[in-house]
Amino acid sequence: MTSSVKDLSLAPGGHRKIDWAARHSPVLNAVRDRYLKDGTFEGLTVGVSLPIEAKTAYLTVVLAEAGAEVALASPGPFFVQDDVAAALAERGVTVYASSDNPPEEADRELERVLDHGPDVIIDDRAALTRLLHTTRRHLLGKVRGASEETTSGVAKLRAMQDQGVLEIPTIAANDARCKYLFDNRYGTGQSTITAIMQNTNLMLGGKRLVVVGYGWCGKGIARYAAGLGARVTVCEVDPVRGLEAYADGFDVLPALEAAGFGEIFITATGGRHVLAREHFERMRNGAILANAGGVDVEIDVDALGELARKRYEARRNVEAFVMPDGRELHLVGRGMVVNLTAGDGHPVEIMDLTFAIQALCAHHLANRRQTEPGVHLLPREIDDRVAGIKLQTLGMGVDRLTPQQEEFLREWRE
Ligand SMILES: NC(=O)c1ccc[n+]([C@@H]2O[C@H](COP(=O)([O-])OP(=O)(O)OC[C@H]3O[C@@H](n4cnc5c(N)ncnc54)[C@H](O)[C@@H]3O)[C@@H](O)[C@H]2O)c1
Structure with missing residues (x-):
């Protein structure tokens, strides 16, 4: 389907911003090369709701490079950089977003993303997941799972789970240590x-x-x-x-x-x-x-x-x-979220970590490694892997416990 953005002629500025984000995303680039290009995403559709700026754009580009069809909308018009939206449309990601759209239109754009029939969702404030469970229920069966970006979204998912209405597996990407310790803080x-x-x-x-x-x-x-x-x-x-x-x-x-x-x-x-x-x-x-x-x-x-x-x-x-x-x-x-509505969002290096986590959450769900409806944490070893790659890119590293040290920690007798 064709994108709907404000002005395609703005694309050159958007490409420069996305290229800058790409240059400063060594972790996401390593995750793409080591894990995402294993064929998992070939033929799958990923539906994304995220503020539209350079870093989120680069995540969608990486998913598209891994073989996914990607459709993207923003949780609202105040979170849209029109040059980035235009550049994405040129790079083969389907985008429904314009800063000119009235706020009431946001749900319509998100529904257009759902109408692509996503296999996996990357969500912000549980916006797509909530619509999936209300106005787009007929698409529920196809969705393998959703990965949630924000603390507020995770709270909504837990409320849905508590009320027994959450019908898909979700991963609280926000609750990965590589996310909240760096992104939120x-x-x-x-x-x-x-x-x-x-x-x-x-x-x-x-x-x-x-x-x-x-x-x-x-x-x-x-x-x-x-x-x-x-x-x-x-x-x-x-x-x-x-x-x-x-x-x-x-x-x-x-x-x-x-x-x-x-x-x-x-x-x-x-x-x-x-x-x-x-x-x-x-x-x-x-x-x-x-x-x-x-x-x-x-x-x-x-x-x-x-x-x-x-x-x-x-x-x-x-x-x-x-x-x-x-x-x-x-x-x-x-x-509204001041660093997005009146700023350029988080530093690139921070979002590199966050989106490496998001990409691996999407990969995990796409491979049906989590099939139980509910709110789940990303397995700890995936979190560790992302931190390890980041340290490597910095020329740093951590030690490993020796077998004797592991044994000592497991044993309770003197
Ligand atoms: N601006 C951003 O880019 C950005 C990034 C990450 C998260 N967030 C959002 O920021 C919010 C906070 O996220 P977090 O990860 O720090 O959550 P958190 O749950 O760790 O912290 C929220 C804190 O607010 C306190 N609190 C709640 N109601 C309060 C009240 N009425 N008065 C005073 N304190 C109150 C809670 O006790 C808690 O300590 C969430 O909505 C999250 O989605 C924004």
Whole structure:
């Protein structure tokens, strides 16, 4: 089927971006050459939902090179780089994506991907998997499995499993150690801070920065912000994570308290309305708000709009909300995943690891190595393999336990 993108003439810029990603993806390249070209993907269709930018594009190119027919759409128009979409269409990947499309169209584009009849799905926020179980149920039987990219998507899959409605095998790619330890922590940390700094052109040193949620993403954000001199406060609902933040050197306070003094607020929880009306009412004039979590409702943007007597574009990607008392709150990237809607996503080297994991998850499912419906982890040895390849590309390596050391660990008698 033919792609539907905004403007094919944008392709040259997209090719350059994809080539750059390819050059900086030694792990995915090694995985392609060592594992993916074994014929597994010949004649199979892979349906993909991922933000459309250079790194995700390169993953689809690699799958196509391995013999798969690949169809791709984005979870929404704010995650689409049109030049990359155009370049992909030229490289033989079927793409349904344009930054001009209204957000309500996103599900239609994802359904077009499902209409290719995928054997394997690579998913983001479980978008394709949810549609497969609702509007495209007749295609369920063909799908060998889905691999899920995000923490939020894995949560949705577990909810489906708990309710007994998940009918296909899924792999929580997000929960592979080579994914969350690097992508969620260092990737989100660096790219979220970069996006906020680039779009606001403000300084971070000395600022009171509030991170809501101290999971893997929150830890990375706090670490990068502190490294650039921000004074970081963490808000949590989990007391152990709160204590961890304290031990890492940060203040820990309820969000309502932090709302009164914070200058920059970043949410990374995967939850709903963690910053809401009562927080906005307390915030200082000029406060910057951004969301790095995987759902678009972490910051209650509707409430912000209702409170405001006026809103205007303060800078590209920064919207000002003028409160009745004259205070202005500044929202970066529409309250959506800021490092994607107002940035270039994670660093290439990070996505190289993530997509090596995703490619091997797809390979695992395509080979029917996991056939039980439910949410599964990627086998540990595959995770280890990816880390081993990465260390090799860095000219580094780790030791192996000797048989005597293994025996010592297995034995309980003195
Ligand atoms: N921006 C990106 O590129 C990117 C990358 C990876 C993951 N994500 C998304 O970021 C979100 C967080 O991912 P993670 O891997 O850090 O998850 P996680 O489960 O490790 O951490 C989430 C943390 O938020 C806390 N939390 C939940 N509700 C809260 C609330 N109301 N107030 C304060 N704290 C609260 C939880 O206790 C937990 O510690 C997810 O939605 C995930 O999909 C985004």
